[in-house]
Amino acid sequence: MSRAERKQSPPPSPITSLPEDVAVDILARLPICDYPRVSLVSKRFRSLVSSPEIYARRRSSPGCTEHCLYVFLYNYANRVNRLYTLRRSNSSSRLVLIPGLPPAIPPYGSFAAVGSRIYVFDGVNSSYTIDCTSHTVQHLPRMPVPLSNTVADVVGGRIYVVGYHDADPKSKAMLEFNTETQTWKGPMTVPGMQIRDGCVVAMAGKMYIRDFEKSFVYDPEERKWETEEVLSSKCWGESACVVDDVLFFYDWSDKELRAYDPERKCWQVVKGLDDLLAEIRGVACCWLHTVSYGGRLVLLYGKGEFLYITKEVCCAEVSLEIRQGGQIWGKVYQWCDDHALIAGNFIIRKSLDVVL
Secondary structure, eight states: OOHHHHOOOOOOOTGGGSOHHHHHHHHTTSOGGGHHHHTTTOHHHHHHHTSHHHHHHHHHSTTOOOEEEEEEEEETTTTEEEEEEEEEOSSOEEEEEOTTSOSOOOTTOEEEEETTEEEEEOTTSOEEEEETTTTEEEEOOOOSSOEEEEEEEEETTEEEEEEEETTOTTOEEEEEEETTTTEEEEEEEOOSOOOOTTOEEEETTEEEEEOSSOEEEEETTTTEEEEOHHHHTSOOOTTOEEETTEEEEEETTTTEEEEEETTTTEEEEOBSOHHHHHHHHTTTEEEEEEEEETTEEEEEEEEEEETTEEEEEEEEEEEEEEOGGGOEEEEEEEEOTTSOSEESSEEEEEEEEEEO
């Protein structure tokens, strides 16, 4: 017998020989950040971690769903918007480009997340949804009327899109999109406001839009608009987000993180973040965005040499607590200031919390 014949192949790994249903059940319980390493085990595992079945199993298994942060970045170098996701490991975090998506993500469109899907609205051309389990695109039914320079957010599982009709600054309309039936309703009338890119949030079952002077509130149940004076007293905008029905934004004039409670109708400064904010003030911060991420508040900010020239994107994750008297305190949960999520001259167009 030759040496080659005497040499035996190593026995197959027990995990790679598991029945498919058992393998899917095990993989569905792993953190999504481990999937890139799991895909290197074998072609079979690579196929499983990218299959719709594993995400369906995650949704049906208690405690297996996971929040993932997706970020649309505008690159000043090539003047395009691209989608990235935050990928974490034990030693670092970084923003990873999602390949294979349309290269021309609309520069003046709007974005919203429902479950595992991101909805992209570009009323002038087309609208589509990105399935974040497979990073594939599906076109949506055409809007009843084309809207440009839109803003959008989600209330009660429905997406409300507001924009200019016929590119006329005096003609505005709102559409309602049902994500379950994939149908549109509208157009509906909108009060006189100037629509600003990204200046919209949803909290406590209502949609809030900020123009250059006022804050407008839409109640879908009563189907009516109002203005809110106390909310209008601060110039919150595209950098704002909502965590547990409280609005947060970074006030550039006073260099403070502010919070607005719609029930109490009052503003306050978030306490406990002096070191974080002092560091951000001292690094030539070009811009700062807030985003709700799995019940925590994330600050994404650009570090640079001077205004509007970003060298790298960094982030800090903050846990929030309401103490006696309703005072909101923040505590830094994770801070990636010592290394960049991504290097380059970027600005954030939109950041979204997606559930997988």
